[in-house]
Each structure stands twice: as C-alpha cells, then as structure tokens.
Amino acid sequence: xxxxxxxxxxxxxxxxxxxxxxxxxxxxxxxxxxxxxxxxxxxxxxxxxxxxxxxxxxxxxxxxxxxxxxxxxxxxxxxxxxxxxxxxxxxxxxxxxxxxxxxxxxxxxxxxxxxxxxxxxxxxxxxxxxxxxxxxxxxxxxxxxxxxxxxxxxxxxxxxxxxxxxxxxxxxxxxxxxxxxxxxx
Ligand code: ADP
Ligand code: 5GP
Numbered sequence: 001x002x003x004x005x006x007x008x009x010x011x012x013x014x015x016x017x018x019x020x021x022x023x024x025x026x027x028x029x030x031x032x033x034x035x036x037x038x039x040x041x042x043x044x045x046x047x048x049x050x051x052x053x054x055x056x057x058x059x060x061x062x063x064x065x066x067x068x069x070x071x072x073x074x075x076x077x078x079x080x081x082x083x084x085x086x087x088x089x090x091x092x093x094x095x096x097x098x099x100x101x102x103x104x105x106x107x108x109x110x111x112x113x114x115x116x117x118x119x120x121x122x123x124x125x126x127x128x129x130x131x132x133x134x135x136x137x138x139x140x141x142x143x144x145x146x147x148x149x150x151x152x153x154x155x156x157x158x159x160x161x162x163x164x165x166x167x168x169x170x171x172x173x174x175x176x177x178x179x180x181x182x183x184x185x
Contacts, residue, residue, distance in 0.1 A: 018165075034079060061079070104159065
C-alpha cells in the first residue's frame with residue numbers, strides 16, 4: 001500500500017472532508033499538516049487543518065529549506081515540511097495530505113510511488129453552493145477560487161485516480177478502496 005497519499009482538489013471539492021474521514025477510519029494514516037499564511041476560518045484553529053504562520057516566518061522557512069515544496073495559492077502561501085513527512089514514516093505510518101495541482105505534481109516527481117487522487121465537484125454550480133455554504137459570512141475570494149477550480153480541473157487526468165464527489169458515501173467508498181489498494185478500475 002502507498003506510504004504517501006496525495007489528495008488534489010479545487011477548493012471546496014471536499015478534500016478536507018475526505019481527509020478527516022480517512023484519518024478517523026484508519027489509525028495507521030496520519031495527516032501531514034501543511035503550513036500556510038492564510039488566516040484560519042471560523043471552525044479552524046492552530047494545527048487544524050494547518051499550521052498558521054506569518055508571511056515573514058514562511059519566507060524565513062523558505063530560506064532555511066524547511067519545505068520540500070511550497071506554492072502560492074489564491075494569494076496565500078502553503079508548504080509541506082519534509083521533516084514532518086519523515087517523522088510520520090519513521091513511526092511506520094502512512095501519510096495523507098492535500099495539495100494544489102502544482103504541489104502534487106512536484107511531490108509525485110520526488111516520490112513517484114505516491115498515490116495521487118483528484119477529487120472533482122459534480123459541477124461548478126454545486127462547487128459554488130458548497131463554498132458559499134461553508135464560508136457563509138466570511139470574506140472569501142469566491143470568484144478567484146471558482147476560476148482556479150476550472151483551471152485545476154483540466155489537470156485531473158494527470159493524476160492516478162479521479163473521483164467525482166457527488167454523493168459523499170458513494171465517492172468516499174470509492175476513495176477508501178483506492179487507498180486500501182482494493183480498487184479495480
Ligand atoms: P475543501 O477541503 O476541498 O476545500 P471541504 O471538505 O471543506 O472542501 O468541503 C466543502 C463543503 O462541501 C463543506 O461544507 C463540506 O461539508 C461540503 N461537502 C463535502 N462533500 C460533500 C458532498 N459529497 N455533498 C455535499 N456537500 C459536501
Ligand atoms: P484552502 O485554503 O482551501 O485550505 O486550500 C487552498 C489550496 O491549497 C488547496 O488546493 C490545497 O490543496 C492547497 N494546499 C494546502 N496545503 C498545501 C501545501 O502544503 N502545499 C501546496 N502546494 N498546496 C497546498
């Protein structure tokens with residue numbers, strides 16, 4: 001079974017929902033928590049689902065080679081710590097993480113044995129609905145996220161698997177089979 005599972009999805013397609021469920025269902029699967037300069041949303045806190053840091057700190061970490069990959073997505077920085085990944089593997093556990101298209105492509109280059117899964121929304125209208133519902137009263141860059149989503153979805157075929165997140169139970173069960181190595185296309 002893959003020791004590195006990378007979920008790729010446009011914002012709002014459901015990657016956090018899948019990731020949380022997968023971690024809850026398997027003690028051997030650990031979320032590698034990324035670092036970001038984005039501000040936490042109402043239901044988020046330090047370490048969940050990101051290590052929230054300042055732009056100054058992020059840039060310092062870039063200089064120090066702290067990140068195996070990093071990217072600027074929707075005006076904010078996001079990055080993955082190599083040491084965090086290695087610590088999880090050293091415990092004999094598997095890593096699950098979500099990345100943008102560029103980050104996932106780069107990581108697949110470093111770790112060709114990684115399993116990459118692209119999560120698609122059923123439609124752009126439904127993606128808009130889900131983002132609006134999730135982010136309700138918050139200031140969000142909705143139009144930018146939707147425009148990026150259309151762009152990112154063009155890259156879906158580059159990844160090992162594609163799942164349409166229509167009905168959650170159906171889509172998650174497909175995902176679970178894939179990550180457990182029991183999926184036959
Ligand atoms: P992401 O992490 O990709 O930005 P989230 O996991 O936060 O996306 O999902 C965006 C919103 O859509 C959340 O409010 C989530 O509860 C909801 N959602 C996720 N999957 C489904 C689904 N299959 N059907 C309906 N709503 C969903
Ligand atoms: P959000 O702000 O909605 O949580 O995430 C925005 C985007 O950043 C998503 O596409 C998510 O997968 C991506 N992302 C999260 N963490 C990382 C990371 O460490 N590196 C890269 N390259 N992208 C990330």
